[in-house]
Amino acid sequence: MVAATPLLSTRNLQTGYHTGKRKIVVAGMLPDLRLEPGQLICLLGPNGSGKSTLLRTLSGLQPALGGEIHIEGVDRWSPAALARKISLVLTDRVSGNNLTVDSLVALGRYPWSGWLGRLNSADLSNIDWAIRATGIGPLRDRKIHTLSDGQSQKVMLARALAQNTPILMLDEPTAHLDLPSRIRLMRLLHKLARETRKAILLSTHELDLALQIADEVWLLHTGGQLHSGAPEDLVLNGTFEAAFAEEDVTFDIEAGNFLIYTPQEKPVMLAGEGPAFFWTRRALRRAGFEPVGKAILNIRVEQRQGHPIWLVERSGETGEYDSIRKLLQVIS
Amino acid sequence: MTERPFRKVRLTGLLLLLLLAFLLDLSTGTVSISLKEILRVFLSPSTANPTWQFIVQGIRLPKACTAVLAGCGLSVGGLQMQTLFRNPLADPSILGVTAGASLGVAAVMLAGGSMATLFAIKELGMSGSWLIIGAACVGAGSTMLLVLILSRRLRDNVMMLIVGIMIGSITLALISIWQYFSNPEQVKDYLLWTFGSLGGVTGGQLSILAVVVVIGLTVAMMSSKMLDALLLGENYARSMGLSPRKARTVIICSTSILAGSITAFCGPIGFIGIAVPQIARFLFNTASHRILIPACCLIGTTLLLLCDAFAQLPGSQAVLPINIITSIIGSPLVIALLLRQTTVHTW
Numbered sequence: 001m002v003a004a005t006p007l008l009s010t011r012n013l014q015t016g017y018h019t020g021k022r023k024i025v026v027a028g029m030l031p032d033l034r035l036e037p038g039q040l041i042c043l044l045g046p047n048g049s050g051k052s053t054l055l056r057t058l059s060g061l062q063p064a065l066g067g068e069i070h071i072e073g074v075d076r077w078s079p080a081a082l083a084r085k086i087s088l089v090l091t092d093r094v095s096g097n098n099l100t101v102d103s104l105v106a107l108g109r110y111p112w113s114g115w116l117g118r119l120n121s122a123d124l125s126n127i128d129w130a131i132r133a134t135g136i137g138p139l140r141d142r143k144i145h146t147l148s149d150g151q152s153q154k155v156m157l158a159r160a161l162a163q164n165t166p167i168l169m170l171d172e173p174t175a176h177l178d179l180p181s182r183i184r185l186m187r188l189l190h191k192l193a194r195e196t197r198k199a200i201l202l203s204t205h206e207l208d209l210a211l212q213i214a215d216e217v218w219l220l221h222t223g224g225q226l227h228s229g230a231p232e233d234l235v236l237n238g239t240f241e242a243a244f245a246e247e248d249v250t251f252d253i254e255a256g257n258f259l260i261y262t263p264q265e266k267p268v269m270l271a272g273e274g275p276a277f278f279w280t281r282r283a284l285r286r287a288g289f290e291p292v293g294k295a296i297l298n299i300r301v302e303q304r305q306g307h308p309i310w311l312v313e314r315s316g317e318t319g320e321y322d323s324i325r326k327l328l329q330v331i332s
Numbered sequence: 333m334t335e336r337p338f339r340k341v342r343l344t345g346l347l348l349l350l351l352l353a354f355l356l357d358l359s360t361g362t363v364s365i366s367l368k369e370i371l372r373v374f375l376s377p378s379t380a381n382p383t384w385q386f387i388v389q390g391i392r393l394p395k396a397c398t399a400v401l402a403g404c405g406l407s408v409g410g411l412q413m414q415t416l417f418r419n420p421l422a423d424p425s426i427l428g429v430t431a432g433a434s435l436g437v438a439a440v441m442l443a444g445g446s447m448a449t450l451f452a453i454k455e456l457g458m459s460g461s462w463l464i465i466g467a468a469c470v471g472a473g474s475t476m477l478l479v480l481i482l483s484r485r486l487r488d489n490v491m492m493l494i495v496g497i498m499i500g501s502i503t504l505a506l507i508s509i510w511q512y513f514s515n516p517e518q519v520k521d522y523l524l525w526t527f528g529s530l531g532g533v534t535g536g537q538l539s540i541l542a543v544v545v546v547i548g549l550t551v552a553m554m555s556s557k558m559l560d561a562l563l564l565g566e567n568y569a570r571s572m573g574l575s576p577r578k579a580r581t582v583i584i585c586s587t588s589i590l591a592g593s594i595t596a597f598c599g600p601i602g603f604i605g606i607a608v609p610q611i612a613r614f615l616f617n618t619a620s621h622r623i624l625i626p627a628c629c630l631i632g633t634t635l636l637l638l639c640d641a642f643a644q645l646p647g648s649q650a651v652l653p654i655n656i657i658t659s660i661i662g663s664p665l666v667i668a669l670l671l672r673q674t675t676v677h678t679w
Binding site for chain 2: 059060061078079080081082083084086087088090092094098099100103104107108110111113115116117163
């Protein structure tokens with residue numbers, strides 16, 4: 001069921017820039033968008049499609065070229081009031097002189113604290129919660145410039161959480177992170193959306209992670225059209241492939257990922273099962289082989305004493321190999 | 333959490349140092365007056381030597397008070413500029429306000445040398461003449477107005493920084509034109525003014541300077557929360573509800589008032605504005621402006637008092653211009669701090 005007034009909704013929104021007197025439209029045909037409490041939405045799109053511009057516009061960092069943005073049904077907000085509704089994690093590098101993790105997270109209370117920035121007990125408990133939720137307790141006394149990229153990303157998230165807003169927007173939070181950190185961050189955001197009922201909107205290039213974890217995907221095409229929907233729907237109706245497909249990249253609808261090499265014409269007959277079969281098929285495709293029903297080249301993957309083994313049969317000759325590398329050397 | 337008691341120790345230490353520097357400044361000069369005599373001047377005036385009483389109360393006390401005001405104002409102005417422009421090299425003169433004050437003075441001193449001007453300078457004395465102060469105030473005020481008008485139209489602080497430097501350079505060029513067409517006597521008078529002097533500010537002038545500096549410092553203290561937010565850059569500051577243009581206006585006003593008034597009364601005093609914020613950050617190990625602003629006041633005051641005491645060249649009659657001493661004492665201090673900081677960071 002959908003709430004009567006969404007946290008954020010747009011009408012006829014146009015994003016872009018003013019340079020001097022000229023307008024440069026980045027996305028001129030945006031559909032009406034909605035953010036609901038507890039939703040995790042991933043904003044996907046190729047480089048230069050305007051993800052950051054859309055995020056900056058929705059969060060009020062830059063004015064919209066046209067249309068309206070309503071937050072809790074109201075379209076005019078003072079900067080101070082808006083800061084109590086939307087918090088941000090940006091790609092801007094923060095290297096504040098002498099700033100400790102603790103005081104950086106405390107800055108998140110800026111919209112709530114008094115004119116001198118003194119913190120009361122409510123502020124402190126929000127800060128503590130944000131630090132615990134992101135697991136940066138051990139870093140509290142560290143200086144910002146001594147943090148790694150991953151740590152600094154978590155600290156900036158903690159700052160945004162301390163701001164305690166119903167809407168949280170993140171611009172490419174997974175950039176610069178290694179794979180486990182990316183997964184952990186995504187899982188944390190997913191959990192936060194569920195437990196705190198925050199609406200979380202993030203832009204990312206992690207297509208497979210987004211497909212797994214997003215409640216909804218906003219898919220921005222180069223040229224500024226946007227398709228929204230459940231990630232699975234967008235895969236099934238081909239929107240996903242259309243957004244990213246170029247001559248040398250194709251989307252594998254069964255595996256849910258993008259293929260770099262186009263399938264080639266060398267036929268091979270492949271039999272087997274399990275992970276070894278899956279990875280053999282990938283390797284063969286990379287080498288330009290297309291698995292088909294019947295071919296002269298016949299490869300069977302078997303398990304022998306817990307290890308995979310590859311049996312090759314070609315015009316009567318047979319061979320046995322214990323690694324994919326050896327297999328590929330022989331058949332190429 | 334162990335940071336707090338340390339901070340208190342440092343604060344007390346600095347206060348003691350400040351008191352010491354103040355007394356040292358009172359005791360040094362063309363005649364050396366012992367600390368005991370100085371205390372007697374204040375505590376039991378009836379028993380004190382009347383000449384020394386006049387020297388201390390009439391000349392050295394106003395000078396020390398001017399050093400306190402200038403020390404606070406210039407270092408807090410420097411801190412504000414360094415945070416606003418996220419640049420450790422920024423100082424209060426970066427907005428061009430100091431150059432504006434100089435232009436006002438140059439206009440009076442060099443402009444054709446009209447009879448009225450020369451007469452006024454002769455009658456009222458060179459430094460601390462109301463005419464010079466008035467001209468400097470007009471120069472600083474109009475530059476500040478120009479900077480403010482431009483700042484409303486500019487999108488980000490980097491542009492603001494460039495505009496400030498451009499305004500300063502235009503102003504200095506105008507002064508150079510005047511110098512080029514003036515006779516050497518006038519140029520020398522102007523040059524002497526640019527060396528800076530804490531000496532000429534007495535009586536009514538001192539009270540006016542005090543009021544203006546206190547106003548500037550109050551505005552600075554009120555902007556401390558905005559300055560904290562600006563540490564994260566303009567985008568984050570905006571996302572936390574700060575309006576960058578409003579913040580910029582408040583901060584530019586405060587710095588211009590401080591730098592403009594101090595330059596008008598004392599001439600351009602360099603270096604304090606760059607060095608003191610670095611020392612404050614290093615000593616107090618914090619980025620919070622609620623702590624850094626008072627810290628800058630303490631350190632700036634102490635440093636300027638010490639510089640002024642050294643400017644008297646103990647045991648000699650000569651007095652060096654304050655501007656020379658601030659650089660000679662300040663630069664090695666900053667280099668030493670930076671060297672210590674790097675060794676800390678590498679491990």
